[in-house]
Amino acid sequence: MQFEFNSSEPIYHQVAEQIEDAIASGGFEEGAQIPSTTEISKEFHINPATVLKGMNIAVSKQLIEKRRGLGMFVKSGAxxxxxxxxxxxxxxxxxxxxxxxxxxxxxxxxxxxxxxxxxxxx
The missing domain is CATH 1.10.287 (Helix Hairpins)
Incomplete structure (x- = not known):
């Protein structure tokens, strides 16, 4: 994942796009767990709320799903x-x-x- 902090595009949109691109390219396979909000926020020095907002966009597009107590996983057909x-x-x-x-x-x-x-x- 790479983020452009000087871009006019909000970081949470970039998070959603990076997740989408990783799924499209096979970086995140269907059924696989994706990195947690905490992992992404620590690695890239992004506010966890911002990362979560981007992940929620991917959830709303039916690309990933939340599994209580387990994390986020790529949905079948994503x-x-x-x-x-x-x-x-x-x-x-x-x-x-x-x-x-x-x-x-x-x-x-x-x-x-x-x-x-x-x-x-x-």
Missing amino acids: RQRILEAKRDGFFDAFIVNLVREARNLNISEEALLDLVKRGYNQ
Whole structure:
């Protein structure tokens, strides 16, 4: 985990994103326990309440769950939910604009697909 303390993004959002990224990359596998609030706050010198707020975001997204007396664990299906959300975001942020710009430049669907394939081969 890495945090940018000078960033305009709140630390608790960064905590939630770091947990999400670790799940998506397989760093935290489904069913596995993640580091505790105390462990993260001590290691990175972050207020425990801030870490907990970030963890609660991950809980609200159904990525991790609290097990009383045991800690936080990655929920089943969490990685798939993250990847689907990232794919949707990718589509909205990049593909829609790519297609719009291709149309503006009179690039056909077939020509656009050829350009994408060329990009993959580079």
